[in-house]
Amino acid sequence: MQTYEFSAKGAYLKRMKGRNSVYLNGVQVDVATSPAFSGAIGCIEKYYDLQEEQSDIHCFKDGNQNAAISLLVPSTVEDLQRKRKSYKAVADISFGMLGRTPDFINAALATLYAHSKQLGSNPFANFSENMKAYYNYVKENNLFVGHGAINPQIDRSLPLGSQINEYAAVRIVSHDQKGIVVTGAKMIVTLAPIADELLIFNMPGLKPGDEDYAVSFALPIDYPGVKIICRKPMVKPVYHHFDHPLANAFDEIDAYLILNEVFIPWDKVFVFRDVDKSNLFYDKTFARNHTGHQGIVRGLSKAELLTGISIQLAKMLKLDGFINVQEKLGELTSYVELVKASIAWSEADATLSEEGVITPSISAIQAIRYNFPKMYETMVKTLQSLAAGSMLSTPHYQDFLNSDLSDLASSLSTGETDALSRTKLLNLAWDASGDGFGQRQLVYEFFHAGDPMRIAAGHFLNYDKSNMINMVDRVLLHDND
Amino acid sequence: MQTYEFSAKGAYLKRMKGRNSVYLNGVQVDVATSPAFSGAIGCIEKYYDLQEEQSDIHCFKDGNQNAAISLLVPSTVEDLQRKRKSYKAVADISFGMLGRTPDFINAALATLYAHSKQLGSNPFANFSENMKAYYNYVKENNLFVGHGAINPQIDRSLPLGSQINEYAAVRIVSHDQKGIVVTGAKMIVTLAPIADELLIFNMPGLKPGDEDYAVSFALPIDYPGVKIICRKPMVKPVYHHFDHPLANAFDEIDAYLILNEVFIPWDKVFVFRDVDKSNLFYDKTFARNHTGHQGIVRGLSKAELLTGISIQLAKMLKLDGFINVQEKLGELTSYVELVKASIAWSEADATLSEEGVITPSISAIQAIRYNFPKMYETMVKTLQSLAAGSMLSTPHYQDFLNSDLSDLASSLSTGETDALSRTKLLNLAWDASGDGFGQRQLVYEFFHAGDPMRIAAGHFLNYDKSNMINMVDRVLLHDND
């Protein structure tokens, strides 16, 4: 495998240079210098910095070397708590707005490594060993691995195998002794432009007949045939941070990934033409549990920020003395508390796999996962109802600097808050709730862990219902004559 | 103080005999024999039986004697967990439908005892010592103490002190060296007809000027001047358990309490003409935390039963293969899980008071308390949507026994469920969600811990918001030029 310089300070940024597969606004772009990526790249750099600055929190000892704690294979509840502490600090870099920081897929890789025997082998390759080797490679090189799992939404009424469009997903075109050739697409490959590699796989749900699409592999971004086409950025370079304090700092670009006859060597392949293996990849290896654990910890940061903005707005606009506003704010703080409770419970109710890996409770994680988007939506809506018209009419930063408009500052100050502080907070409210950045964050929460309907259905199907059913039996038995 | 026989098997029932202050359906009634109380009394007897049969769970060693574990003053998280285990088993007797089993007020008495110095003293009485003595008296006699806290809803636009109606709350009429005389009323004094004594107090919110009403005391049911007027019972004696499996087994009567110049000796008085003490009685002694802990554990039983009924209904009516029904059921199981998470978190995040009492987190408890009624309402609604018309048209038990109607049984059976089982489950669904019993349970969840608006407002006001506010400050500081 290719080798990267170990990620000491600056190593990550160096890796980003010279990449030529990324397209933004119609042109090929240098991610290392484009302003559209500077916010996100800055966050990833801080992620690596934390490993240096607080290695007790963010690293574990792997032999003599430090490795990212997110890659630790946890064997005790305390291990989970250590990982969670790091997840939270990483999430706090971006207030949870970056959904796919490196620890997300790392959490999956650790459990995929530990349960790699699920992946089996074929005459060309030992997929289990491939996964182990890949884990070590990522660990040693301290890479940033993103992932592509969602297929383009072309025709939701047909299974993959019946789709006509050859980019309906990533498809195996051919294979030989050296490797496989794939063509196709993945959508919403978040942060792909600035990741080192992508883990390509399918969410469960493939059916017999979908064999061509039943594939998983690791994809270095610079492989020939790879194109990463960014969605339009939320970053607004013509505006000052004052005007867009979130969008201009924390946009993680979602991208559309096109693979055109890309060759993948066997040692990077994890699933090959095997519907069952493709379907077990995410759940049976507990990857969903561990990424879900990271995900809801990250969600907590986001919930805290939005609740904090509402609290500060209510205070500034002198609304926080009204009982109905207090109720709305209390609803939000109650949600923050339920998220905390769910995280703690997912750890306290964890189980040990046969392989000795401690795994956060999927029932706890999916319970909050299903409810979190609704809670977050309420947060967005409460924010909007508090800032309302005020948030819709904030002047531009430059207006405050224009000497013609000196009365603007007087007119928007209150006894306690000057006009600039007032406006900055309202701008933050708009970015968090109303502008493209904030709404993308909302839509993202609803769908990034899969269709909410299926999350709930899965919760029901997988939940231990025995006690509840016994209760029904008991109450019915009261009738005993 | 009066002494009661220690509650060995049968002691409780014996205490219920001969009581003459209870009115039901317009007449004075013997609670020990009236069918309206047999269900609830049976549950309380089982509560006492559990202490005999599973004393390791339901008792603690108080010197050489066993005492009810709900009266344990907890000093460690493990103590809380022990208490919770007992609460749950007690709740399971009635599937959480009895909201005011003895452990509820016991949980309060333990913490009132431990923090009794809050109650102070006056020249007539040492209220702190009174509370300690009362706790010991309840413990030694293993009594069932109910409570009366809610004032009749006469005119919600006026404070107590300005109400004209002299029954607007419990009011001090006079006092002398021996004690105080009170007149007035409390509403929704649940289970009062079959409790040994009542703890009378006010929820916080009294204002200067309300001194006449600022009172708390213990009230034996048989004191002269006490009348307990039951609401119309949910029990339906003309129906078989088959037809009303919940109402006929688990109706805890709510009662209206009238006090007419009732004399209370000083040693039973805990607050006297002191608005501040009245207002701190419930919160500052952590009574809210500990009753809240019991309350949400009890809520869990109820949530489990209702979810179980929905699951069994969906299965019986062959609806559980539809993804939209699975989603609804998954929403319910996710709620059950969030309740479990909140209970665990309230214990894990408990704090130690200066007096060395471990206290479940009020933030965790009120977070779920605020959300639980909405969750429970969804449970009721889902149940109704599944059972729908079928639940509205079940025949009477006797119809199945009528030989003229032999085709009824054939017509209502499915391959897997015979007509009687089908009908019984639908009757349970109706009792749990649609009939008076089920709806009283729903309304009760909304209001039994106070106005939800105030619960949320209190959550906001009391929550530790520093971290969230810091986040807002941090994001605004990004703007540094």
Next chain:
Amino acid sequence: MQTYEFSAKGAYLKRMKGRNSVYLNGVQVDVATSPAFSGAIGCIEKYYDLQEEQSDIHCFKDGNQNAAISLLVPSTVEDLQRKRKSYKAVADISFGMLGRTPDFINAALATLYAHSKQLGSNPFANFSENMKAYYNYVKENNLFVGHGAINPQIDRSLPLGSQINEYAAVRIVSHDQKGIVVTGAKMIVTLAPIADELLIFNMPGLKPGDEDYAVSFALPIDYPGVKIICRKPMVKPVYHHFDHPLANAFDEIDAYLILNEVFIPWDKVFVFRDVDKSNLFYDKTFARNHTGHQGIVRGLSKAELLTGISIQLAKMLKLDGFINVQEKLGELTSYVELVKASIAWSEADATLSEEGVITPSISAIQAIRYNFPKMYETMVKTLQSLAAGSMLSTPHYQDFLNSDLSDLASSLSTGETDALSRTKLLNLAWDASGDGFGQRQLVYEFFHAGDPMRIAAGHFLNYDKSNMINMVDRVLLHDND
């Protein structure tokens, strides 16, 4: 056909006597004298009385004779308005709580008559002529026709033709020159015990293979083999009207109908083994439009009553000065207004069929039909939130008469409302929202016009979407370079 005495005063009640097919609480019962039916029978008698007392509103001239206006075949918008005026007055008898008064099926019969050619003929019978004759027969005898359309909920995962249970619906067993023989069941046959005849048909949705069930006919209640098994009554004979002002006056019993080899002569048959005709019976004849028109007018009465109760409660409990309570009440009055708007619009936007029948707009009717249950649920919930605990603790009527409890009346009076009036209003609130009667009314609104999901889906499928689609095309065309 059998002849009935024309419904002069008393004729209806006379027809109810001697009926022997009705079972209640396990025994065969005389509907004319059983207290369970007295409320509903009283309402139907008032329905007939209105024809006498206000014939200008409730009758139309059919030749020289008066006939029920609900049977008028409307040819102008004014005709619709006349019918609506009568519907409203009939609904007001029971405040809309009787969902299946005679005008409901009459509204269908008028349009089935006018569009009867849809029903065609077969070698045994001319179904179109049968329908015309039946209409005249009902008109001349001024009968009360109920209907049975909903099949028992046995296994919702299978189509009718694959059900094993032979009572899964009404099934044709055999036929000969004289008529057909049917066996099977219908559920929620509301008011069947006190109707003269039932119109039996299926809602649309039968599939090829369901021919045995594709049948419609008129069923006199006293045909051999007919059994009507009532659900448990909401009427509570042991309680005074004071305690249950709605349940004891307006319970329309839902019944379970069993047919056991019932012979139906050909002249009462309207559909026979014809899936297409069965499926068009309700929609293509505009029966859904006209019953829907009656239905939503009736719903208006119900909405007005519930809103009125909330308004009076808020006033009595002095809650109506709070802005948040005013908002809740304003939400309810806004719903009442939207119902009125929809009724008016269904008439103003009516269309004329080829046969010259004016037909209320199904788009308007189904729009409010889909939303009405949610509005009604909000009404129930608002009522519950206002009456809350007070409604849960009302004493029995006899308590007020008990001289021992003289302080009860003082304790529950306010300056403006005496204790009896206060309690009566709270009892009404409970009956309307919380007790079995009120919840049955709620569930009934959700399902009596079919599964809400299908109502909405049908609205989308049938709506004229051309203008909306053109708008999308227009906005996209803005891009013209």
Next chain:
Amino acid sequence: MQTYEFSAKGAYLKRMKGRNSVYLNGVQVDVATSPAFSGAIGCIEKYYDLQEEQSDIHCFKDGNQNAAISLLVPSTVEDLQRKRKSYKAVADISFGMLGRTPDFINAALATLYAHSKQLGSNPFANFSENMKAYYNYVKENNLFVGHGAINPQIDRSLPLGSQINEYAAVRIVSHDQKGIVVTGAKMIVTLAPIADELLIFNMPGLKPGDEDYAVSFALPIDYPGVKIICRKPMVKPVYHHFDHPLANAFDEIDAYLILNEVFIPWDKVFVFRDVDKSNLFYDKTFARNHTGHQGIVRGLSKAELLTGISIQLAKMLKLDGFINVQEKLGELTSYVELVKASIAWSEADATLSEEGVITPSISAIQAIRYNFPKMYETMVKTLQSLAAGSMLSTPHYQDFLNSDLSDLASSLSTGETDALSRTKLLNLAWDASGDGFGQRQLVYEFFHAGDPMRIAAGHFLNYDKSNMINMVDRVLLHDND
């Protein structure tokens, strides 16, 4: 008064030239040429064009001259219908996205003119005559009058008279024989930058003590001391219409208005230091009814567009065969229908004022006004749930023109829709629901007619409740023994 050239083609645009009071992004800007206004100005030009091209719809004969139909003082229901037809065509120019087209305030001016006697007079001026003259002036010059009514949200806990900030609203500084001098601010003065004049007034709610703020007048944009500071524009000049089909065409800028010692001659003043007159200005003159009528007709266009987008999305993504998607779409079409019903009902239930003006029913208008924002929010949310991830990942228009990315077009086409059409529709979905433009439209619907809580409270307070209260009395009277 100043005279303007009558608005023949081009007159309006000519008037926009040379204006120097408008600030955008920190600099003074020429609205006639700035791209930020070209969309909105284009819409207003089309508004004037319609008067030329379809004068039968958009004009009425005022003597020999045509005048804008929105200025017609309606005296019959047919007049209202004529006005409504014009409102709808005007709204369709921008699909309802421009909330303050000239017909909005014109609708108010017509009724203010007809009920001008409400405004009275003082020794300096006859306000009633001023209003009549102003109406004629606007009519003859065919002006575009915007309005400023909302005060900056400085401290919502204090009444105006107690605010410290002198810009808390528009305040009278001094007056003499010639006129008055005002200083202060208004927020969300929508379309102010491109209006001819503004009508300045307060919404009802002023209190004794607020006299300095109790003022109303007409304000030509170019009066000395007037500054209009635009919020940041939604228009995105760097993007093609393809990428932002709504934002780049229909942004109506909200502006912040600052008045600094602006002199207003008496003939432009309508209310002066008179709290009562200020409070009756909007309601008692029926201005709320007539602007509300225009407003909800405009809302209909918006609702139709959003519903249309959802329908087309569901079709394109092949989601419209799923019953749960059909239900969601049916919910939207039912809302469109309820809006139509409410408009028709507001006209059918109109009343005639003493002055002979026909006035749409405020109960009908406010009923839908209260519910419309919730309906619109559901439309936005449904749109988001359908377009979901696809909408978050659309490439830039230029990506499709880049020859490197030729496979992009193949990869995103379906059998029926090519990639460009697919992407354009998704861009439209995002602009309508997720990006700043769409969310501003949502927030705007919630608040532009006042705080929804107050709309509902007002509906309750003003509604004719007599029938509903009678019903409650009647049902209670059933109890007559």
